[in-house]
Amino acid sequence: MSIEQHIRKFAYPIAILFPWLLTPIAFLIADYLPDTNVQLLYLVMVVFISINVTVELAIINALSSFFAYSFFFAEPDGSILIHGPEDLFTILLFVFSSVIVGYIATKQKRNVQKIREREFMTDIELELLEELPKAQNTEEVIAAMRDALKPWRENCVLITDADNWVTHPMIRRLTNLRKTYLEELLKLRLTPEVIEKIPALEREHDVYFLYNSQQVIGLLRIATENIQYLPKDIFLLLLRQVNISLERTRLAADLEKEKTAKENELLRSALLSSVSHDFRTPLTTMIGATSTVIEFGEHLDKQQTRELLDTVLEEAQRLNRYTQNLLDMTRLGFGQLQLECDWVSVEEIMGVVKKRLRPLLIHNYLKEDIDPDLPPLYVHAALLEQAIFNVVDNAIKFSPVNESIDIHCSKEDDRMVITICDQGTGIPEEERQKVFERFHTAEKGDRRRSGSGLGLTICQGMIMAHGGSVSIHGNPKRLWDKTNPGCCVRIELPVTIAIEQQDIGKSEE
Structure with missing residues (x-):
């Protein structure tokens, strides 16, 4: 007292x-x-x-x-x-x-x-009005309301499915029948007709509803007559603000679900487009070589037959790599990518990339500049190959005819830097970060308008999985050209891990 x-x-x-x-x-x-x-x-x-x-x-x-x-x-x-x-x-x-x-x-x-x-x-x-706009979901709105009611905790009880509200002194005094009514109100399905009846239900059961347009979130039982500092008009105004916030968070959640569903649909379409595009060429080659052996096998010598079978094997292996890369990209999206790293040199990586790019280099050519005595990398070779391939493939699509794609590999401090530069229309500075977003396709720059918008996203994910980074810059050799300023994609990978692993390997020997 x-x-x-x-x-x-x-x-x-x-x-x-x-x-x-x-x-x-x-x-x-x-x-x-x-x-x-x-x-x-x-x-x-x-x-x-x-x-x-x-x-x-x-x-x-x-x-x-x-x-x-x-x-x-x-x-x-x-x-x-x-x-x-x-x-x-x-x-x-x-x-x-x-x-x-x-x-x-x-x-x-x-x-x-x-x-x-x-x-x-x-x-x-x-x-309360400061906390409500910050609330991202229903739980945070209810938590803000609960904090606002703390000064009167003995004279009010917030009834939700997540609370043990039946033990509150205000509830203990109620009959079992009235407690049952409160439980039924919590499960009430809201329709426009039911929402119109809420004021009458509040008066009948001596509670206030916390709700959005679809469901009852909670009930508030409060003895306003016993609370000295709680003008009823202000309390009802705050309660209305809480209900508005509950509806806002519901709409935001529905919008997020719709956005996620749309992104998943775009992802499925993009993956289907990518798979059909990447699989069509090797499948066409395999079908052609196999058909030739079957139809004209009697007229072919051993050397020709061997070349056709080698082509089938090479394309089958290529399909196998595509399938594995696709699985790796799927795991990358769910954070489940397992890196199977091994020692590999930059020259080996670039050799595989150039071989894969050969059918695409019809109107362009590669210029390599690899510094001598670069240390080996301890990486997942297939993922790094795919990342570099995606960048070069992207550069080829927007490079002028007969222009080169320049690749430079060097070591800067404890980082391996691979720079891939083209002489195309470039990427505006305000778009350079956005191009790494999933499904983003710039209207101008080093992106194909009909593409899926996943190439650079996948590249960034693969490089970041190795502890590296990817960034986009202007081509320093073409600053004078306003029409085709070019673009450089800079890939950085750590080499300290490789050196440490190399020292461990030597000590074990």
């Missing part, structure tokens, strides 16, 4: 007895002060009571003060009867002072209390 509650409990005894307890002090100073000052002593006490308690108690205190003064200090001694006009004037002065001062003090206290209530509610309102 607080000090204020203790004071209220003993207010009447204090108001009656306090003047009589003050009398011994009045006796001590009565010999040194005029009688009027003794009256002022009692009057000061009346004013003090008037300021700190109600007007009713102040009047009781004023009457008790007069009788104490009359009994001990007024003629005749030992009597509380009024014997003269001056005694009547004294009692009127005490009562009038207590009423006036008490009224002014009470009015002032109420104004101060209203200001404090408003400040208190404003702080809660601002805090």
